[in-house]
Amino acid sequence: MTTPPPARPLLALVRALLGSPWGEEVAAEFEAEAAARGAGGGWRRLAATLWLLRQVVHPDTLRLAWLVRASRAGCRGALHPAGTPRLDRTPTPEALVQDVRFALRSLFRSRAHAAFAIGTLALGLGAATSVLSAIQSTLLRPLPYEGADRMVALWRPYGAAFLAPDPEQVRVWREQEDIFEQLEWVGVRGLTLTGVGEPTRLTVGLVRPSIHDLVGRHPTRGRTFTDEEVRGEGARVLLVTHGFWRGRLGADPGVVGRTLTLEGEPWTIVGVLPRGAVFPSAFAPQTDAWAPFSEAREELGGSVVGRLRAGVTLEQAQARLDAIAAGAAADGDRQAMWAGKALSLVDSYGANVREALRVLAAAVLLLLALTCVNVTGLLVGRAYRRRHEHAIRAALGAGRRRLVRMQLLESLLLAAFGAAGGFAIALGLLEGVSRLRPDSLDVLDTVRPDGAVVAAVALVAVLVGLATGFLPALQATRPGGLESLRSGSRTDGTGRGRSRGRWVLVATQVAVSFALVVASTIALRTLIQLQRDEVGFDAEGLLAIQASLPRWKYADEVGRASILRRMEDRIASLPGVAGTTRASGVPPTHGITFGAVEVEGLGPIEGTTMFFGTEVDASYFRLLGQPIVAGRGFTREEVAEGAPVRILGEGAARRLFGDADPVGRRMRIESGTWRTIVGVAADVAMTGPMWSDATLQLYGPVAGGASWGVFGIRVREGASEGGVLRRARAVLLEEEPDLLIEDAAPVAALMRASLARERFVTALLAGFSGLALLLAAVGLFGVVSHAVGERTRELGIRLALGATRAQVQRLILGGGALAAGAGVATGVALAFGGLRLLDSQVVGLSDADPASYLLSGVLVLAVTMAACHVPARRAGRVDPVESLRAE
Amino acid sequence: MTNPSGLGTLQQLALLAVARLGREAFGNAIRGEIRRQTGRDMAVSTIYVTLVRLEEQGLASSELADAEPGAGGRGKRFFRVTPAGWTALRTARAELDGMWEGVEPA
Numbered sequence: 001m002t003t004p005p006p007a008r009p010l011l012a013l014v015r016a017l018l019g020s021p022w023g024e025e026v027a028a029e030f031e032a033e034a035a036a037r038g039a040g041g042g043w044r045r046l047a048a049t050l051w052l053l054r055q056v057v058h059p060d061t062l063r064l065a066w067l068v069r070a071s072r073a074g075c076r077g078a079l080h081p082a083g084t085p086r087l088d089r090t091p092t093p094e095a096l097v098q099d100v101r102f103a104l105r106s107l108f109r110s111r112a113h114a115a116f117a118i119g120t121l122a123l124g125l126g127a128a129t130s131v132l133s134a135i136q137s138t139l140l141r142p143l144p145y146e147g148a149d150r151m152v153a154l155w156r157p158y159g160a161a162f163l164a165p166d167p168e169q170v171r172v173w174r175e176q177e178d179i180f181e182q183l184e185w186v187g188v189r190g191l192t193l194t195g196v197g198e199p200t201r202l203t204v205g206l207v208r209p210s211i212h213d214l215v216g217r218h219p220t221r222g223r224t225f226t227d228e229e230v231r232g233e234g235a236r237v238l239l240v241t242h243g244f245w246r247g248r249l250g251a252d253p254g255v256v257g258r259t260l261t262l263e264g265e266p267w268t269i270v271g272v273l274p275r276g277a278v279f280p281s282a283f284a285p286q287t288d289a290w291a292p293f294s295e296a297r298e299e300l301g302g303s304v305v306g307r308l309r310a311g312v313t314l315e316q317a318q319a320r321l322d323a324i325a326a327g328a329a330a331d332g333d334r335q336a337m338w339a340g341k342a343l344s345l346v347d348s349y350g351a352n353v354r355e356a357l358r359v360l361a362a363a364v365l366l367l368l369a370l371t372c373v374n375v376t377g378l379l380v381g382r383a384y385r386r387r388h389e390h391a392i393r394a395a396l397g398a399g400r401r402r403l404v405r406m407q408l409l410e411s412l413l414l415a416a417f418g419a420a421g422g423f424a425i426a427l428g429l430l431e432g433v434s435r436l437r438p439d440s441l442d443v444l445d446t447v448r449p450d451g452a453v454v455a456a457v458a459l460v461a462v463l464v465g466l467a468t469g470f471l472p473a474l475q476a477t478r479p480g481g482l483e484s485l486r487s488g489s490r491t492d493g494t495g496r497g498r499s500r501g502r503w504v505l506v507a508t509q510v511a512v513s514f515a516l517v518v519a520s521t522i523a524l525r526t527l528i529q530l531q532r533d534e535v536g537f538d539a540e541g542l543l544a545i546q547a548s549l550p551r552w553k554y555a556d557e558v559g560r561a562s563i564l565r566r567m568e569d570r571i572a573s574l575p576g577v578a579g580t581t582r583a584s585g586v587p588p589t590h591g592i593t594f595g596a597v598e599v600e601g602l603g604p605i606e607g608t609t610m611f612f613g614t615e616v617d618a619s620y621f622r623l624l625g626q627p628i629v630a631g632r633g634f635t636r637e638e639v640a641e642g643a644p645v646r647i648l649g650e651g652a653a654r655r656l657f658g659d660a661d662p663v664g665r666r667m668r669i670e671s672g673t674w675r676t677i678v679g680v681a682a683d684v685a686m687t688g689p690m691w692s693d694a695t696l697q698l699y700g701p702v703a704g705g706a707s708w709g710v711f712g713i714r715v716r717e718g719a720s721e722g723g724v725l726r727r728a729r730a731v732l733l734e735e736e737p738d739l740l741i742e743d744a745a746p747v748a749a750l751m752r753a754s755l756a757r758e759r760f761v762t763a764l765l766a767g768f769s770g771l772a773l774l775l776a777a778v779g780l781f782g783v784v785s786h787a788v789g790e791r792t793r794e795l796g797i798r799l800a801l802g803a804t805r806a807q808v809q810r811l812i813l814g815g816g817a818l819a820a821g822a823g824v825a826t827g828v829a830l831a832f833g834g835l836r837l838l839d840s841q842v843v844g845l846s847d848a849d850p851a852s853y854l855l856s857g858v859l860v861l862a863v864t865m866a867a868c869h870v871p872a873r874r875a876g877r878v879d880p881v882e883s884l885r886a887e
Numbered sequence: 888m889t890n891p892s893g894l895g896t897l898q899q900l901a902l903l904a905v906a907r908l909g910r911e912a913f914g915n916a917i918r919g920e921i922r923r924q925t926g927r928d929m930a931v932s933t934i935y936v937t938l939v940r941l942e943e944q945g946l947a948s949s950e951l952a953d954a955e956p957g958a959g960g961r962g963k964r965f966f967r968v969t970p971a972g973w974t975a976l977r978t979a980r981a982e983l984d985g986m987w988e989g990v991e992p993a
Binding site: 021022025026029030032033054055058060061063064067068 | 914915930943
């Protein structure tokens with residue numbers, strides 16, 4: 001039994017609140033009860049956390065804290081039996097309630113001010129809640145399993161790559177029972193499902209029956225696999241996941257015993273997995289079904305996942321794997337065969353979002369800090385304006401503690417309202433994120449603030465409340481307060497020095513927001529440019545349909561070639577179709593070839609070269625509108641024969657041959673067949689981060705008998721793309737009902753989709769920079785307003801001595817402009833250095849781009865000056881007589 | 888809440904639970920006993936507030952027992968009803984019994 005992680009700060013809070021020895025004792029009771037309630041994991045743990053939260057925030061906890069502290073202070077009998085207080089030093093619950101009421105009234109009196117502070121806090125805390133939720137559900141608790149933090153994946157490292165472990169190796173690993181509690185073979189297969197609607201590709205997880213012990217989830221219907229079904233080649237039996245059962249199988253109650261056709265063979269469903277049975281592999285947590293991991297499969301390879309014994313660390317497990325490898329090497333075996341690498345399974349999840357989340361977490365911390373600074377500024381200003389009130393209160397007998405407490409209560413209440421608003425903002429934000437996110441980040445869909453996040457944000461809100469209330473509270477009890485009452489003046493001469501710090505803070509805010517605005521401007525410009533880029537071919541009106549023939553029906557190449565030809569002919573004769581081609585891919589999905597390149601007469605080229613390209617039909621370049629700049633395209637005969645010919649992209653031709661003519665020369669890759677270069681094609685854009693530098697492009701003739709390929713379709717001008725796509729699909733399925741059709745879409749849409757990640761990061765950056773700019777504007781507004789308030793008397797004198805209102809306004813605006821200008825200047829340096837850190841997330845972010853800097857500078861200055869304008873106008877309206885009159 | 892015996896309902900329940908539990912009367916057990924007998928599920932801190940108040944009024948006393956090896960090494964605080972507590976309980980019962988006389992519903 002373990003205590004849920006968020007419980008720890010709560011228990012620490014209880015301990016601190018109650019002090020020794022009561023704190024430990026009550027915390028221990030909380031802990032014991034929470035652990036008992038949370039036993040069983042999952043929902044129970046969440047419920048236990050919520051229970052604990054309720055217990056900790058229970059009014060009686062506060063009451064208890066007061067009681068035990070009073071009794072410790074030697075005030076035994078401090079109470080009448082009924083509980084009336086005799087102590088002045090510690091607040092009674094009744095006095096606290098009174099103070100809360102008073103604070104609420106006081107906040108309500110200055111509604112605009114409070115709304116401003118709450119809005120600022122809501123923005124900061126909302127951003128914090130969303131990012132915390134994302135971190136919690138992707139990095140901290142991605143696996144809904146008991147003991148998920150002890151789950152590991154074991155691999156055989158080979159250079160930088162990880163290979164499937166050797167069966168013999170796994171047998172030895174299994175014997176290390178003091179290290180591993182359980183080790184399981186798992187694998188993933190893609191199998192084509194036919195006979196239930198249109199053919200689709202299922203992601204099938206391969207498992208042994210003992211997997212249920214590892215994941216703690218057993219089938220809700222039917223049974224799991226038997227040991228018999230794992231023997232040899234393995235039986236064709238399936239466990240379907242809850243989602244697949246509900247979706248594709250229509251929640252069929254009689255599903256157990258039903259047969260599905262996978263790759264043309266009958267598979268029997270023996271059971272249904274419960275919701276939340278996540279496949280324990282970082283590669284494919286989203287599976288449709290599970291099938292037996294057969295003995296024969298061990299030789300083919302898979303991966304090994306398992307759980308460490310309680311108390312065993314990842315380092316200890318790794319040390320054991322290393323020792324085994326070293327022992328094997330000593331016995332004369334090749335060490336590479338025996339090397340092992342243990343990775344934390346939790347760490348492997350969300351690896352693709354971790355970097356982005358780190359950046360976001362840093363941005364959120366920054367935002368939260370800015371929020372605190374701003375709200376502190378607002379409250380300090382308010383406390384300053386209320387110094388008379390405080391002085392009167394003090395004079396009437398309110399103790400320092402009471403004054404401090406009231407100020408802290410106000411800021412805590414503001415933080416509480418802010419947190420509530422922030423929570424609403426976070427819910428909206430997460431909804432937006434799961435709509436915007438790229439497909440590859442589907443892990444973000446599961447992000448919801450859970451009990452732990454709520455507790456953490458509540459804690460953060462309390463800290464923010466205390467942090468923002470601290471300075472104003474000090475100010476409220478400043479001994480100078482009484483002085484101000486006596487002189488009745490609105491300025492006591494100490495303001496200028498103190499507020500210098502605030503000007504610096506506000507300039508810093510402007511600097512940070514400028515850097516963020518520059519980042520999002522560059523990201524946006526890059527994105528627009530990537531979308532507008534000359535793609536090198538005519539993507540408008542071009543469709544792509546990727547299809548796989550059912551392998552079990554078409555064993556021979558001749559049969560495959562003839563049906564593919566028939567399919568292409570039928571598509572070509574459809575209304576609205578201007579032409580067709582066939583290839584192994586169209587942009588942005590190209591194949592990759594890499595290896596050591598050798599050019600005849602030039603010798604081998606240094607290092608490994610990576611080419612992007614596809615195998616294409618004779619009609620390919622004409623259909624795509626991709627110009628052949630030298631030589632010629634492939635002939636039909638060359639394609640039909642699979643002749644040893646190649647076409648280079650322009651960039652590749654330049655790289656390999658410089659200015660020389662490559663046509664007629666021969667090249668080979670990894671000492672393969674020598675192939676003649678017959679032409680050079682214009683380079684095409686391959687968008688997406690991975691492809692952006694890929695200027696080396698290579699084309700070969702498409703194999704007629706491939707079982708997998710892409711039909712390229714040129715739509716006639718004026719015809720509907722959607723209509724052609726629909727008709728083409730229908731025709732393909734008519735020819736072969738078991739044809740698996742993936743990615744059937746306009747090429748322009750595919751190109752756009754390949755930029756989804758950039759678009760996502762850009763949207764996030766834009767959101768953050770907008771927020772930061774808003775906060776900076778709010779901060780500047782606060783500081784300038786405060787300055788106007790402080791200098792009212794001085795401004796009155798200036799006006800009385802003949803200064804015009806415009807001059808006074810310029811004076812105030814000038815101060816704001818100075819801070820904003822200094823901020824932008826610092827921001828330029830900050831952006832220049834800091835953006836390199838973000839470079840891995842957005843292509844081209846670190847490029848010096850004067851236009852983006854200029855644009856951001858204008859935007860930031862415009863917004864900040866607008867924020868200064870309101871208080872400056874107020875300064876211009878100061879009535880000299882009123883401001884100089886003694887109070 | 889106040890009656891001549893000086894005991895509120897909650898205080899009576901807590902004292903009686905302490906009495907029923909004898910040597911086993913520590914925080915969670917007291918809470919559990921009240922829940923078992925009355926079905927009332929009370930917050931941990933409510934119980935403690937009640938117990939601390941009882942102790943301050945001299946109606947209950949508590950002592951820290953030695954740390955048990957199995958309980959995470961922490962000492963548990965055991966409660967006991969003091970003679971004054973017994974008197975208060977008896978008074979409360981006598982008062983209630985007196986008041987109930989004649990109004991027993993059929």
